[in-house]
Amino acid sequence: MSNPLVVIKLGGAALTDKTHIYTPRLKALHPAARQLTAIKKRWSVILVHGAGSYGHIPVKIFGLSKGYHNQAQLRGLGEAKFRLLEWEFTVDKVFFQHKIPIVPFLTSCYTIARRGRILSCDIDPIKAWIKLGCVPSTGGDIVSDVSTGFSIVSGDQLAAYLAIALKARMLIFATDVDGIFDADPKTRRNAHLIKEIPASSIRRISTDMGRSITDVTGGMKGKLEEAATAAFNGIPVFFVNLLKGNRMQDLALGRRVVCSELVRG
Numbered sequence: 001m002s003n004p005l006v007v008i009k010l011g012g013a014a015l016t017d018k019t020h021i022y023t024p025r026l027k028a029l030h031p032a033a034r035q036l037t038a039i040k041k042r043w044s045v046i047l048v049h050g051a052g053s054y055g056h057i058p059v060k061i062f063g064l065s066k067g068y069h070n071q072a073q074l075r076g077l078g079e080a081k082f083r084l085l086e087w088e089f090t091v092d093k094v095f096f097q098h099k100i101p102i103v104p105f106l107t108s109c110y111t112i113a114r115r116g117r118i119l120s121c122d123i124d125p126i127k128a129w130i131k132l133g134c135v136p137s138t139g140g141d142i143v144s145d146v147s148t149g150f151s152i153v154s155g156d157q158l159a160a161y162l163a164i165a166l167k168a169r170m171l172i173f174a175t176d177v178d179g180i181f182d183a184d185p186k187t188r189r190n191a192h193l194i195k196e197i198p199a200s201s202i203r204r205i206s207t208d209m210g211r212s213i214t215d216v217t218g219g220m221k222g223k224l225e226e227a228a229t230a231a232f233n234g235i236p237v238f239f240v241n242l243l244k245g246n247r248m249q250d251l252a253l254g255r256r257v258v259c260s261e262l263v264r265g
Helices: 026-039 056-061 073-097 124-131 155-165 199-204 219-232 247-252
Strands: 005-010 044-049 102-104 111-114 117-121 135-139 141-145 149-153 170-175 196-198 237-241 259-263
Touching: 005 026, 005 155, 005 247, 026 044, 026 073, 026 247, 044 073, 044 124, 044 155, 056 073, 073 102, 073 135, 073 141, 111 149, 117 155, 124 135, 135 155, 155 170, 155 219, 170 219, 170 247, 196 199, 199 219, 199 259, 219 237, 219 259, 237 247
Parallel strands: 005 044, 005 170, 044 135, 102 135, 111 141, 170 237, 196 259
Antiparallel strands: 111 117, 141 149, 237 259
């Protein structure tokens, strides 16, 4: 791996319309790809994307969030998995158009969970492709679970896990808001951006962190809890707006931008 590694989590809310089923936001995907092109000149990159409307809505429709209960669920499971695969191809197609050497990885092909938490993860193929200069692309998925048959591993959990396992130098959560606020900035005009958050304070957060009614993986509060595990392991973690200018790119290249940082402590 010739360059230091950054793990970038692209939020499903930024890349899809989570109020309409299976609806990508191509106007967000193309700018994200352009920024990644610049980032890759300095960094080795793993791209993790949220499932957005391709994941959260079908999981709710087919009642898949609590694992396997009966054979009737399997048709819905197949539909949800197909849509997640369709989403992976949609993301990859855009990045291929920008000549980024994407290598798709379906999370369920290399990950096993226990009660929704990653139990084992075969990262050796991912490491090999990074070493060659490729960009592994993976995301939130429904995976085999030794306790519940299957469960959901969010892109947020996966991003933090990979950052720790691969000793990333930085973990970036690129979302549809400027960072972490003391209230939901989409509904509260007086919400204030928190520029620095100690990881030890995450579990004491009692305010609504902007959880979407269609987000089955915990919304912004869930992102913070997953990100805290990386911060506790000494990895700088940032939350930045993917949809405004080149903020993700500028952040990765060491420039000052509007964002939130999760710090160890």
